[in-house]
Amino acid sequence: MPPPGLTVAPVRGAVSVGEVPMLLATPGPDAESRRWVRALSSGGAERDDAVRRLHALLLRAARFEIARRRRATADAGPGNAVDDLAEQAADDALMAILRKLPTYRGDSRFTTWAYKFALLEAAVKLRRRAWQDREIPLEAHGWARLADRRSRPDGDVETAELLGAIAEEMVGALTAHQRTVLVAVTLNDVPIDVLAERLATSRGALYKTLHDARRKLRAQLADRGLALPSIPEGGRG
Numbered sequence: 001m002p003p004p005g006l007t008v009a010p011v012r013g014a015v016s017v018g019e020v021p022m023l024l025a026t027p028g029p030d031a032e033s034r035r036w037v038r039a040l041s042s043g044g045a046e047r048d049d050a051v052r053r054l055h056a057l058l059l060r061a062a063r064f065e066i067a068r069r070r071r072a073t074a075d076a077g078p079g080n081a082v083d084d085l086a087e088q089a090a091d092d093a094l095m096a097i098l099r100k101l102p103t104y105r106g107d108s109r110f111t112t113w114a115y116k117f118a119l120l121e122a123a124v125k126l127r128r129r130a131w132q133d134r135e136i137p138l139e140a141h142g143w144a145r146l147a148d149r150r151s152r153p154d155g156d157v158e159t160a161e162l163l164g165a166i167a168e169e170m171v172g173a174l175t176a177h178q179r180t181v182l183v184a185v186t187l188n189d190v191p192i193d194v195l196a197e198r199l200a201t202s203r204g205a206l207y208k209t210l211h212d213a214r215r216k217l218r219a220q221l222a223d224r225g226l227a228l229p230s231i232p233e234g235g236r237g
Contacts, residue, residue, distance in 0.1 A: 029106030036110040040101055055094050057111060061118035062089035069126050085129060089121035096121070127191045162226055169220040178213040181206055 029037065039050035063086045070082070096117050104113060170179050181199075184190040185206070196203050218228045 029104070030109060033104075033106055033110035037101065037104060040098065051094070051098075054097070054114060055090055058093045058097075058114065058118040059086060059090040061115045062086040062093070062122040065089075065119045065122035066126060069123065085125045086122065089118060089125050093117035093121045124193050127194055128197065131191070131194045162221075165221060165224055165226055166217065166228070169217055173216045173220045174213050178209055178216070181209045182213045185210060 036050065036054070039046050040054070041047075042050075063083075066082055066086055066089070093114070097114050104110065107113075170182065174182065181195065184195050185192055192203055192206050196206050199206075214228065221228050
């Protein structure tokens with residue numbers, strides 16, 4: 001019999017001595033995690049109670065993350081606004097967890113898995129709050145920063161040549177949308193979730209746009225005998 005909490009993978013066909021595969025799979029969910037999943041998957045009062053308890057845990061996690069990030073950025077915004085953000089983060093995290101509940105495999109404790117949703121949602125809400133009254137800097141600001149880097153007195157000739165080639169290929173090889181997204185995220189540090197909201201699209205669509213833009217730039221620069229430097233795929237967010 002396998003140890004408690006472990007499952008045995010089925011073996012098909014004969015196995016010779018010296019060719020015995022590892023049969024024990026990764027540990028499944030612990031007892032507490034199984035109770036969480038069972039309760040949230042049930043109906044009636046049991047599910048309502050589990051949802052209420054889970055929301056309370058998520059709210060604590062969201063408040064912790066918001067407080068931590070505010071200390072790191074010296075953000076002294078109004079307390080009621082922060083409470084609202086924590087509530088929104090907990091609400092959205094709860095909805096995401098319930099949607100993704102069938103994907104929980106037990107690689108970590110259920111509460112640890114759930115906390116990550118709250119931390120992510122809290123971070124997203126804070127970034128959106130920080131940008132809510134700010135105009136998204138798009139191409140013009142990015143070109144100015146790129147030109148400034150080219151004209152620095154301490155910059156070498158190779159760097160200036162590379163930056164000049166990147167600027168030319170961004171105009172010649174990329175579509176207007178690809179250029180907008182690439183400049184906003186990589187040069188103007190716009191968080192990708194904020195940009196997705198402003199452009200009425202999804203994070204996934206923007207990641208694909210960034211990937212395609214980088215691939216085009218890489219190919220065009222390779223034709224010139226140059227290499228594209230590392231560019232973050234998702235901005236600071």
